[in-house]
Structures are given as structure tokens and as C-alpha cells.
Amino acid sequence: MCIAEVSEHSLYYTVIGIIWYCTVMRLEAWVLGALLALLMERPAESSLQEKTIPDHHHALTTPCWAAEEYLMLKECYACPNFQYKTTTECSVTGFVEQVKCATSNKEEYKSCRSVVREKEIFWEFVGSMIIASVVVSLIVIFRQRTLDRRALEKVRKQIESI
Numbered sequence: 486m487c488i489a490e491v492s493e494h495s496l497y498y499t500v501i502g503i504i505w506y507c508t509v510m511r512l513e514a515w516v517l518g519a520l521l522a523l524l525m526e527r528p529a530e531s532s533l534q535e536k537t538i539p540d541h542h543h544a545l546t547t548p549c550w551a552a553e554e555y556l557m558l559k560e561c562y563a564c565p566n567f568q569y570k571t572t573t574e575c576s577v578t579g580f581v582e583q584v585k586c587a588t589s590n591k592e593e594y595k596s597c598r599s600v601v602r603e604k605e606i607f608w609e610f611v612g613s614m615i616i617a618s619v620v621v622s623l624i625v626i627f628r629q630r631t632l633d634r635r636a637l638e639k640v641r642k643q644i645e646s647i
Contacts, residue, residue, distance in 0.1 A: 549589045550586055553586050553587060553588045553589065555585060555586045555587060555595075556584065556585045556587065557582055558582075558585050559582055561580050561581070561582045561597040561599050561600075562580065562582070563579060564579055575594075580597050581594045581595060582594070583595075
């Protein structure tokens, strides 16, 4: 529930003030909630450590690329839907690269981070921050004009009463 200070203005200005205060508080809460939801929606793609999820294929073994040198067969690419469900490496970041280990001659998938996707995420963040700053700036400007108008009205009433 929104609570605003009751001033010596008429009931009209008090009601307008409460509505304005409640609207600003709801807007700020909504913007903050939306930003938090966006941040919570994104997976933690920023960690450089590889996460291994045990399954029936890799239960007791470590990947060959972790213990020996490897050659990259395919650069980092987005996992197709079927591979996303069947390969555990895809579920970490959604991107994999195909590698071939030098000593054991095994071909495996290694989870990776896409530079293109990282750039997209960065620019989405910058864009949302610019939009948020413009919205907050407009709110501040509108609020300042409202306060200036109230102050001028108060001065006008004081001058008229003289």
C-alpha cells in the first residue's frame, strides 16, 4: 500500500500526490523486477571453468582433452536440438567444439563459449541500461516539473493573500 505525506493543499492535490507517488513506486518496482528477471533468466555463461555432468558414458572417466593435448576439428558452434538433449557438454553453455585428442586419438565434444553470443548479451545489457536510464531520467524530469509547478502555485497563493 502506498503512503504519501498529507500536505496543506486541497484534497485534489493530496489525491494526485498519492497517485503520483504510488505510480512512481510501482514503476520503479516493475523496472527493477524486470531487470532482475532478465538477469536471473540467463545461464551463468561467464564462468570459464568447464562443468562436467556425470552420465552413463562419462561416469568414471575424465575427458581426454583435460589430460592431453588436442586438435580442434570444429570451432565453437551452437548445439542443434537433438545434440543438446543427447550430449551433456551442450547443456553447460549451449555451444560445443569438436576436438581430437593427440595421444589417445579419440574424438570428443568440449563445451565452449561463443564470442558472438557474448557480444550479443553485452549489447543487450547495454541497450537495456540505456533504456532504463532514459526512463528514469524522464521520471525525474516529470517529477521536478510537478514540484516546480506546486512551488509556483504556493507562491502565487501567498502573493494573492497579501
